[in-house]
Amino acid sequence: MNKPKVFAALLATLLSAPVHAQKSSPAEILLESARQKETLEGDLRGAIRQYEEIVKRFTADRATVAKALVRMAEAHQKLGDAEAQKIFERVVRDYADQKEPVDQARVRLALLSPRVTPAGVVNRVAWTVADGGWIEGKISPDGRYIPYVHYREGGNLFLRDQVSGTDRQLTNTGNDARERAQGVEYQCAHEYAFSRDGKQLVYSWDIGGPGRIELRVVNLQGSGLPAFRRLFDHQEVSWIMPHDWSPDGKWIAVQVQRKDNTAQIGLVSAENGSLKVLKSIDWRGPTAMYFSPDGQYLAYDLPAGETVLQRDILVLAVDGSREIPAEVHPSDDLFLGWAPDGKRLLFASDRGGSMDLWARPFSDGKPQGQPELLKRDIGRFDSMGITSSGSLHYAVAPPLRGFDIRTAEFDFGNGDFVSPPVQAVSTYVGNNSNSHWAPDGKHFAWVSRRGSRAAPYFVIGIRSTQTGQVRELLLPPNFYVQGSLSWGHDGNSFLIGGSDKGRSGVFRVERESGRTSLVVGTQQRGAAAIESPDGGTLYYVSRGSDSQEVIVKRALASGEETVLLKGLYGLRGLSRDGRYLAVVETTRSRIPQAVLLVPTNGKPPRELSRVNEPQRTIFLTWMPDQQSILIGKQVAEGKFEKWRIPIDGGQPEPFETKAPLPGSFLLHPDGRQILFQVPMPSKRPEVWVLENFLPSLSASK
Numbered sequence: 229m230n231k232p233k234v235f236a237a238l239l240a241t242l243l244s245a246p247v248h249a250q251k252s253s254p255a256e257i258l259l260e261s262a263r264q265k266e267t268l269e270g271d272l273r274g275a276i277r278q279y280e281e282i283v284k285r286f287t288a289d290r291a292t293v294a295k296a297l298v299r300m301a302e303a304h305q306k307l308g309d310a311e312a313q314k315i316f317e318r319v320v321r322d323y324a325d326q327k328e329p330v331d332q333a334r335v336r337l338a339l340l341s342p343r344v345t346p347a348g349v350v351n352r353v354a355w356t357v358a359d360g361g362w363i364e365g366k367i368s369p370d371g372r373y374i375p376y377v378h379y380r381e382g383g384n385l386f387l388r389d390q391v392s393g394t395d396r397q398l399t400n401t402g403n404d405a406r407e408r409a410q411g412v413e414y415q416c417a418h419e420y421a422f423s424r425d426g427k428q429l430v431y432s433w434d435i436g437g438p439g440r441i442e443l444r445v446v447n448l449q450g451s452g453l454p455a456f457r458r459l460f461d462h463q464e465v466s467w468i469m470p471h472d473w474s475p476d477g478k479w480i481a482v483q484v485q486r487k488d489n490t491a492q493i494g495l496v497s498a499e500n501g502s503l504k505v506l507k508s509i510d511w512r513g514p515t516a517m518y519f520s521p522d523g524q525y526l527a528y529d530l531p532a533g534e535t536v537l538q539r540d541i542l543v544l545a546v547d548g549s550r551e552i553p554a555e556v557h558p559s560d561d562l563f564l565g566w567a568p569d570g571k572r573l574l575f576a577s578d579r580g581g582s583m584d585l586w587a588r589p590f591s592d593g594k595p596q597g598q599p600e601l602l603k604r605d606i607g608r609f610d611s612m613g614i615t616s617s618g619s620l621h622y623a624v625a626p627p628l629r630g631f632d633i634r635t636a637e638f639d640f641g642n643g644d645f646v647s648p649p650v651q652a653v654s655t656y657v658g659n660n661s662n663s664h665w666a667p668d669g670k671h672f673a674w675v676s677r678r679g680s681r682a683a684p685y686f687v688i689g690i691r692s693t694q695t696g697q698v699r700e701l702l703l704p705p706n707f708y709v710q711g712s713l714s715w716g717h718d719g720n721s722f723l724i725g726g727s728d729k730g731r732s733g734v735f736r737v738e739r740e741s742g743r744t745s746l747v748v749g750t751q752q753r754g755a756a757a758i759e760s761p762d763g764g765t766l767y768y769v770s771r772g773s774d775s776q777e778v779i780v781k782r783a784l785a786s787g788e789e790t791v792l793l794k795g796l797y798g799l800r801g802l803s804r805d806g807r808y809l810a811v812v813e814t815t816r817s818r819i820p821q822a823v824l825l826v827p828t829n830g831k832p833p834r835e836l837s838r839v840n841e842p843q844r845t846i847f848l849t850w851m852p853d854q855q856s857i858l859i860g861k862q863v864a865e866g867k868f869e870k871w872r873i874p875i876d877g878g879q880p881e882p883f884e885t886k887a888p889l890p891g892s893f894l895l896h897p898d899g900r901q902i903l904f905q906v907p908m909p910s911k912r913p914e915v916w917v918l919e920n921f922l923p924s925l926s927a928s929k
Contacts, residue, residue, distance in 0.1 A: 256292055259279075261648065280300065283297060301316045320337070354915045356915075370615060374387070382400075383403070385399045398453070403415055419471075421473060445459050466485050467485040468482050468484050468485075469482060471528075474523050475522070478497065479504075480495065484505075492509060493514070493528065609680055623913055624913065635650060649904075660905075665895075671693060688722060701739070704744060706728055707728050710725050711755040723757045726755075748770075756799045768782065779792045779794075779797055792828075802828075804850070810823065845861045846859060857872075890904040
């Protein structure tokens with residue numbers, strides 16, 4: 229097939245389209261077409277050819293050409309082509325008047341090569357983690373070994389040797405999602421820390437069920453699979469996280485969360501597992517804790533309050549005699565570790581407008597002088613500790629579930645787009661999810677996850693569909709989003725699944741103030757909820773006393789509840805008149821196999837569509853007339869037929885489209901605009917190392 233001729237035909241078709249579809253310039257329309265080929269179809273080389281054609285044909289449209297070049301370079305980067313760097317350099321050199329593409333190109337260039345300052349500071353990638361791997365702890369003191377949890381290998385713990393380039397498996401009793409779906413007890417490794425001599429590793433081991441957690445230790449000498457020693461297991465402790473070993477190897481600094489939602493900093497004996505509590509803390513706890521090189525002190529960061537994004541650096545005498553405020557400042561200060569000589573506390577702080585690297589001189593049991601700025605703009609990351617040579621290792625993790633949020637106008641009468649999909653949210657792309665229309669359609673909202681894995685915070689973004697203006701609503705720092713977002717019936721609040729100080733459930737978030745309040749507590753971490761059009765009823769997913777999932781109808785005034793369904797179900801949508809819920813029935817492995825229509829008045833549900841595993845059937849949307857539902861039924865891997873099913877029991881009809889519809893979307897109240905999310909390409913976590921940033925150490929080399 230002649231690809232240039234195909235592209236020319238596509239261009240001619242688009243240029244001859246009716247006037248009402250011309251809401252963007254021809255170059256922008258073609259850019260979106262290429263973007264869809266890249267992200268929706270996954271055809272990177274085809275997308276590159278289209279980006280190249282845009283650059284050739286529309287030289288006068290510098291804004292669109294610059295965007296096309298950036299997208300082209302990113303596609304080359306995904307293919308592993310060296311061409312990416314040249315294109316990014318071209319954007320910076322030739323398109324200085326296009327600020328956003330140039331800024332994007334500068335960031336990509338900075339990540340493509342080590343960053344060296346005139347002072348000799350080097351920031352480089354040390355290792356790209358294995359596919360399915362995740363960093364949750366510390367590097368070995370000599371910087372040679374990197375432990376990681378491999379979720380595609382059952383959540384087992386592995387050890388990467390940076391010298392030999394080999395991996396050693398340390399545990400073999402973890403189980404993956406498929407085994408758990410078959411009822412096998414959940415087991416998985418989590419946080420870990422090395423002894424100072426690098427010969428032992430302590431880690432948390434999750435053994436399933438609420439609050440079943442152990443501390444285990446393995447001896448790393450020798451080869452093969454090491455035997456573990458159970459160090460700590462207590463029925464009142466729901467989670468225990470090891471941070472560091474004392475220099476003499478006798479104690480392990482831990483963060484403890486108890487089942488009564490209290491939290492503590494303590495020391496666990498490396499010999500007999502006894503716990504010595506040092507301090508009660510905010511339930512969020514520290515992002516990092518490290519012993520001083522002489523073993524006399526334990527330093528950590530802690531939140532300054534429940535309503536501010538402020539952390540302070542504190543130092544506690546190991547004997548518990550006193551706590552020293554080492555760095556108290558109205559900024560977000562994240563502790564990274566001690567300098568090898570014990571004379572500085574290293575931390576990241578946003579006090580200068582970006583996340584910068586600072587050092588606080590510390591000696592004689594107290595802070596000295598003023599903090600020193602060591603390096604600007606290091607970003608937010610999870611510290612893996614300072615090695616004995618003075619290098620800082622840190623993990624840069626991709627979003628756990630991030631999307632590119634888009635909107636489009638679609639004519640359900642003729643099954644075609646009126647205008648092509650466009651990016652609806654241009655900031656923190658890849659960190660956004662849970663998009664949802666307001667009841668009146670004048671706004672849409674989404675959740676944006678910010679910060680690092682160890683210290684995340686969440687923002688609700690609200691965008692006007694009329695003006696494009698965006699407002700960000702900062703959720704309280706103690707609030708952790710774990711479920712879906714939906715608007716309250718009057719548009720003045722949001723309902724969101726999450727947790728707050730150990731309480732899980734459905735929360736209401738006030739649109740103006742951001743205040744949160746628990747509407748109903750659940751045992752379901754990823755809670756989903758929908759409010760009725762009159763605001764009197766809440767429909768939500770919970771877990772019953774027998775651990776089965778249930779869909780519940782709750783009268784908000786009285787608190788009276790009725791179970792509508794019991795089993796493995798997901799809540800998908802409520803009809804505009806509030807009479808019916810659309811529900812998806814899933815298997816234990818979460819494959820949707822049936823779509824049900826559930827009357828909210830308690831009458832029996834009606835099955836609309838069913839397939840057998842491994843096929844799947846999904847709810848797409850309520851049709852604009854609200855008298856039928858659009859579903860997708862898998863007929864082959866990655867291929868779905870669309871069916872329109874009347875809610876009055878009429879015969880299903882195939883729904884043909886002239887353009888591919890997204891696999892899942894939300895329909896605007898006007899029945900034409902759709903809001904959908906495109907998963908971002910998966911990225912593997914990276915381990916970075918920052919070297920030569922400590923003045924005294926650099927000078928001595």
